[in-house]
Amino acid sequence: MMSLSPRLMLSAGLTLLAAACARDDGAHDDAGPAPAGAPVIFTGGPIYTGVVDAPMAEAVAVVDDRIAAVGSAGLVLGAAGDDAVVIDLGGASLYPGFVDAHAHLLGIGMRELTLNLEGVGSVAELVEAVAARRAGMDAGETLYGRGWIETGWPEGRMPNRTDLDAASPDGPAVLIRADGHAAVVNSAALDAAGINAATPDPAGGRIERDAQGAATGVLIDKAMDLVGALIDAPGPEQKREAYVKAGEVYTAYGWTGLHNMSVDPDDVALMETLSDEGVLPLRIYNAIDRSGLARLAEEGPRRSDNGRVVTRAVKLYADGALGSRGAALSEPYSDRPETRGLLLMQEDEAAAAFEEALAGDIQVATHAIGDRGNKLVLDWYETVFAAHPDAADLRWRVEHAQILHTEDIPRFAELGVIPSMQPSHAIGDLYFAPDRLGPDRLDGAYAWRSLIDAGAVIAGGSDAPVERGDPLIEFYAAVARRGLDGAQTPDWRPAEAASRGEALKMFTAWPAYAAFQENALGTVEVGKRADFTVFSKDIMTIPEADILTARPVMTVIGGDIVFDARAEN
Ligand SMILES: [Zn+2]
Structure with a gap:
């Protein structure tokens, strides 16, 4: 059982929800050291708790890494004492911390460190991005990128080796499609991997070919393994x-x-x-x-x-x-x-x-x-x-x-x-x-x-x-x-x-x-870890199409503000 600030704990009318139950079976997430810091209060925008009986609140108080109080602004602020730090949401909406239940963290990082091609809108744009990247590289070095997807491109086709040769004539270039199940490579990469018209399709893969039988540069599934040796595994x-x-x-x-x-x-x-x-x-x-x-x-x-x-x-x-x-x-x-x-x-x-x-x-x-x-x-x-x-x-x-x-x-x-x-x-x-x-x-x-x-x-x-x-x-x-x-x-x-x-x-x-x-x-409840996601708009009520126009404002993990868009303005 954690010890909360007595004033927060005892404030009648606060939505105090099972303060003592902050334990965690398999993950070994036990109550941490007794909270000692001054409360930090988030208020000034809609707060979604994820709790059925009290889905909305006006303020949430955090002591150290835990949620200490949730309720009306008057009660939470009134109970907090003079040393409390108030963070104004400025009309933005606070939600329980959003968790991505299936992602690949290393891949997300490598996408940033190599050439990130998500959002590229045409073959022409792809070629431009490759050329810009190539300019800063050694001649023989492999240019590796990921994230292109040709759906909706004006050219109506996948990129091919000829496209890439214009942007990267000498060093090999290997660009993985967003789904990870296809790649386009340039002629230098085909040569370095020894792929030519005579190379058979490997089991579980396909080398795309033009009318003359020459490789187009597009490699499907297991055929991507043929150029795997060109890409250095991260050290x-x-x-x-x-x-x-x-x-x-x-x-x-x-x-x-x-x-x-x-x-x-x-x-x-x-x-x-x-x-x-x-x-x-x-x-x-x-x-x-x-x-x-x-x-x-x-x-x-x-x-x-x-x-x-x-x-x-x-x-x-x-x-x-x-x-x-x-x-x-x-x-x-x-x-x-x-x-x-x-x-x-x-x-x-x-x-x-x-x-x-x-x-x-x-x-x-x-x-x-x-x-x-x-x-x-x-x-x-x-x-x-x-x-x-x-x-x-x-x-x-x-x-x-x-x-x-x-x-x-x-x-x-x-x-x-x-x-x-x-x-x-x-x-x-x-x-x-x-x-x-x-x-x-x-x-x-x-x-x-x-x-x-x-x-x-x-x-x-x-x-x-x-x-x-x-x-x-x-x-x-x-x-x-x-x-x-x-x-x-x-x-x-x-x-x-x-x-x-x-x-x-x-x-x-x-x-x-x-x-x-x-x-x-998972919810904004007393005793749980203070993990919050703050978006600029109320995605629970705005028109569906407007959800995509909301922006992340603040990300709070264990009471720490780890991202703050307000600070960047
Ligand atoms: Zn996956």
């Missing part, structure tokens, strides 16, 4: 820089935390060190690669000294992605009838990993996108749960859960399995999903409404750097289910949109639950 110094940069980018978007997927087990200690040093303030919940499971299971869940970096999950893969037709479907792809996608794990491999995870109290998070992939993962989970009836409250997750058989939708809630879904994938994929799936299978696609109605808790994420990683885009996508330009067709199943209240939970309370942190995070 320790670059990794450190990338993680710190990613933290800066993410807090500036308004995120207070993320669930970090497919983490190199060797990076966990680095993140813990950076967090303890105070240069990576984000709360991080790590799901490590399969390769690190045995050791993590043996040593058990771990956390940084400051408690902000928690590692207690493993990421597995059941299938591939929809865009590249790697997602495992029960019936053939509508636009390529000879394939049903790829299964990346067999049941015996899954079962072995599950047993290891169970024995070590490690949460399992399995990537599944196609309806067959999702059905199999639910079947496998069901089997292992049945074999361990004593193992309760496991909260195993399915990452993406994009295309579901409608009869599998209720199984998530029945089994206590958490679908971890990325709304921006829906509004990106729905442009091509009707081609891949045909009309009928869209019923179970990105089915937020159906999953929630069936009782599931959806952990909302962005999958950055595959997507931008902007909480406002994710929130908008969840409630609007429209393209960023407002586009929508009946194929997009508008009825599957989430309500604003549900979308708020997808990025606050539900990620907390999905990481066993709901006693410490």
